[in-house]
Amino acid sequence: MSFLVLERLDKTWPDGTRAVRSVDLAIEPGEFVVLLGPSGCGKTTTLRMIAGLEEPTSGRVLLGGQDVTRRSPAERDIGFVFQFYALYPHMTVAENIAFPLECARVPRAERAVAVARVADRLDLARLLGKKPRELSGGDQQRVGLARALVRKPSVWLMDEPLGALDGAERLSMCEFLREQQQEHRVPTVYVTHDQEEAMRLADRVVVMNEGDVLQTAPPAEVYSDPATLFVARFVGSPGMNLLDDTESGDFVPDSPRSATGRDESGKKSPDSVCGVRPEFVRFEPSSALRGRVVVDAFHGACRYVHVETPIGRVVVRRGAHERVEVGAEVGLAFDPRGVRWFDRASGRRLA
């Protein structure tokens, strides 16, 4: 039986805006699910309905088999983790972290072990005796997270908890959350607009836009087989190349519907879009598809080269040391294994 079930969950604001449209989702025990989408896609509203902070317009929330749709947040045994925390200024870091355990009447010895463990993992051990005002902003943020994560509720709801951290800290927090997850298997619903974070953390990703769920699948599947054009663009950094080959007609392979999809002059049908990830495009001097390099961006372990072509801009992933001049003319070829097709009108992927 699924641990947390959302059934046709709907939220319409008083002004008529449908923030969340008929969302169905079943979360298994121990599963880490990430709701991913841009600002205003409905992900936070969905999370708040699970928490009981927002009442659904229609639909149900089931927790452990019980309908909790009309129950208050306090009746749901939920751990809510936000982006910002207020620490208790008169308490030390150790006391701040231990506070939720104290409230839950966890014995002192057990508390000490839990605090030491989380502090060690988040690199806070040397700060345990300090007061919040003696800490930097980043350290305060990590203490807040440590305090939020020290307790083990029956489900965790996390709303962009790493939003205020910068690069390296974010990464180590992601790894910490992942390790916690492997160890304790507390089911988690995590909200973010950052697709990299979603890919790193999730067992399954739920991609949302404008209140709709567009795809629910493991990260690798969302990445390689996006269900819609929106998912193709949104997931991946940079996103999938989406190419329009209707004018010239012969640069990308034929679409699955091309047998009937050409007009009398041999032009391709305008009803499909070809998608290909940057790692499936290569420089090929003999290729008929020509273009001009407009950006050569170094990314550390690789480079992303942007090429302007007659069928649109194509981003190519290259080796870190394979520098090219902006302005250079190059030929491009696609690896057919990486080519995906979408219906232009509906945005859905073709079989």
Added chain:
Amino acid sequence: MTERALELAGVSKRFGSVEALVGVDLALDAGEFLVVLGPTGAGKTTLLRTIAGLEVPDAGNVRLFGRDAELIAPAQRDVALVFQNFSLYPSSTVRENLAFPLRAPSRRLSAAEIDERVQWAARLLHVERLLDRPAKKLSGGEMQRVAIGRAIVRKPKLFLMDEPLNNLDAKLREELRVELRELARELRTPVVWVTHDQAEALTMADRVALFVAGRVVQTGTPEAVYARPVSPLAARLLGTPPMNVIAVRRVDGAWTTDAGHALARAASVAPERATLGIRPEHVRLEGGAAEAVVLVVEDWGPERVLLARLGTLELHVLAPRDCALRAGDRFRPALDERRIVLWDPAPR
């Protein structure tokens, strides 16, 4: 020799007991895109404010286009400062917001000239269709485009950008990184771009300046700074996952961890102790002497990132997408010896 757009020599600035800038030397060539990368609180904003003339240095000298900046009033410096908070007039339209900086009496531009400049800036920043919309009806990304448009419209000689993408969604940041880089190249206007986001430094900069606690610790092309960071601190500022930084001893011709695991060959002339740096993409999954266990596997799209434990050491490894290792699996990581960076040992 071409004239430098900007030159800072020994610039220091102190606020009470806080040293915000400590002997900063920095130069910017005409048309160059310089990214100043540093953690929050490093003094980056003070640096920009000092260049703009909003702060007066306690010591040192700022030169703008060959002239001593002290002799140029802030309003006459012809630099544009863009902040992370979109500073627009909320009830005015995009058109009015863009036109505003051009209406100063000192500019003496005709209505037609103003209109032409507004159209030009709107086109460059892809906000033409929004010209008649009030600023408060814009999305965050649109607002920041207009805010940058307000800076561009004046055609300043130098852009100073203070974390302009900070408040935007990840996807939008990624798009604007590329767009604004192209724009700067098109305008040929030099840019000092301040950020804590290493992706902006790597992908946008002609040159990066690593900035920590008021000091420039390293400058160079993104490739050079990434490959040869001057210190473990510099190494951790650039690259994600970060460079592995490991304390090692030379034992029987091999760099060896404190727990006694041999990692790589060491030259016989090498010192006894060192700090070793190796990027995650330069760790291979087999062929090493010591065994490591996988703690976490993360899917990063085109590749996978492993966090592994080797003795007491935690190691990041960038693995190909088809890597089959899972948490709990064992492997023998091998370092690409050509890519190893060595620094003096950390003080004990």
